[in-house]
Amino acid sequence: MFEELWDLGWPTLAGFDRLREDLNSLLGATDGQGLRVPSLGAFPLVNVGETANDVRVYVLAPGLEAKDLEIDLQGNLLSVHGRRGSDVEDEEANRERSWYRHERFHGEFRRTVSLPDTIDPEQVEATAKDGVVSIVIAKQAHTQPRRIEVKPS
């Protein structure tokens, strides 16, 4: 029954519906994604970069300090776990408030990122600044590039 309502016979808007469908499939593809890929609006966002000597994970967790986060590394799986509160949780003050936008994530979160096999899980360092936690994991020594000296004959 609802299918019949799809085309309400408004000729000027029919093209836009098709455009919206095409854009959704182009830009918002949900099929075939890896299991650990977060949906839009995941918290915290994560960026991973790689240099010759290490792998760097940037966890964007505004409002949180190092002590608010639990970071675990098991094999090559890096996990970040924590909780972020919100002004909405202050029940007494909240009674006097009208909320217009509540877009910022609050609550418990856990993100897991899989790192390349070249990392050395014994060599991890994390620093936090301005709501970004930078995690540096060195690569195993034998996987780092080594310059080979050519001796003159």
Place this chain on the structure above:
Amino acid sequence: MAEMDVRQRGEPAERQQGRVPTLTPAVDLYEDREGITLSADMPGVSPDGLDVEVRNNELVIEGAVGVDMPEQMTARYAELRGGRYRRSFALSQDVDPDNIEASLKLGVLTVKLPKKAAFKPRRIAVN
């Protein structure tokens, strides 16, 4: 926590030459008797990179992402793609633009917009 100066301008800002992809920060926005409170997630922004302005009855919040990164790094996976946050809000007449306060802590910008005295709710006594 850093207290910021909120600047007021009448003229529009200059356009940047090389356009950096902008990110829209998520915000919480609520109102109570005293005024409006805005919180915006801007991870990676420090006080030096933050710009909060009121111009033409519009509140504009902007911040540059300044995370220390080695030059020889390649991206493997990136959910945050952009170097700059920007978002703007139209201000209504009841907001007192001269007493707006902004502070930045751990990448969260909090802006307090007090209401002009005439617009604060007053209880009316009934005889």
